[in-house]
Amino acid sequence: MSDMWDLSWTSADGTEINVENPGEYTIVSAERSLPGQFEQTQNTTESGSWLEPPQVKQDGDRSVVTIVATHGRFEVEIEGLSIEVQGDDSMPPPPMMPLMMPLTSMPLSQIEDEPVSDQDSKRHTPTANQPTTCLKCGHLGQPDDRFCAQCGAVL
Numbered sequence: 001m002s003d004m005w006d007l008s009w010t011s012a013d014g015t016e017i018n019v020e021n022p023g024e025y026t027i028v029s030a031e032r033s034l035p036g037q038f039e040q041t042q043n044t045t046e047s048g049s050w051l052e053p054p055q056v057k058q059d060g061d062r063s064v065v066t067i068v069a070t071h072g073r074f075e076v077e078i079e080g081l082s083i084e085v086q087g088d089d090s091m092p093p094p095p096m097m098p099l100m101m102p103l104t105s106m107p108l109s110q111i112e113d114e115p116v117s118d119q120d121s122k123r124h125t126p127t128a129n130q131p132t133t134c135l136k137c138g139h140l141g142q143p144d145d146r147f148c149a150q151c152g153a154v155l
């Protein structure tokens with residue numbers, strides 16, 4: 001259906017430009033015939049089908065075609081036989097997110113250090129003044145007892 005939107009014009013420098021949309025592609029060709037020679041360049045862009053007729057802006061030797069198609073919005077710049085397509089055929093690049101920066105600059109070492117020092121203090125809990133339990137009868141003696149008061153076993 002977009003055949004009716006096909007464009008062709010001649011730029012100020014005598015370049016004949018054709019823009020067409022056969023199916024899923026936008027084909028832009030620029031050709032110039034000089035006495036004794038013929039030059040042509042072509043650019044095929046996977047634009048999808050055009051959603052609206054392309055708009056052409058001419059600025060001296062330069063022509064800019066704006067195409068709105070199913071794959072996004074494309075700008076085709078034609079100057080002489082040079083064809084350049086700029087388009088956002090997919091997602092636009094993610095914008096810079098300055099708000100995310102403070103998270104990554106948080107000192108991670110502080111978070112990791114805390115549990116370690118906590119474990120350390122538990123490991124070094126003094127045991128010297130704990131009551132002595134007899135291994136033979138289970139009697140709980142004084143810390144400095146050498147023999148069990150209950151059964152006389154060596155502690």
Ligand SMILES: [Zn+2]
Nearest residue numbers: 134137148151
């Ligand atoms: Zn004992």
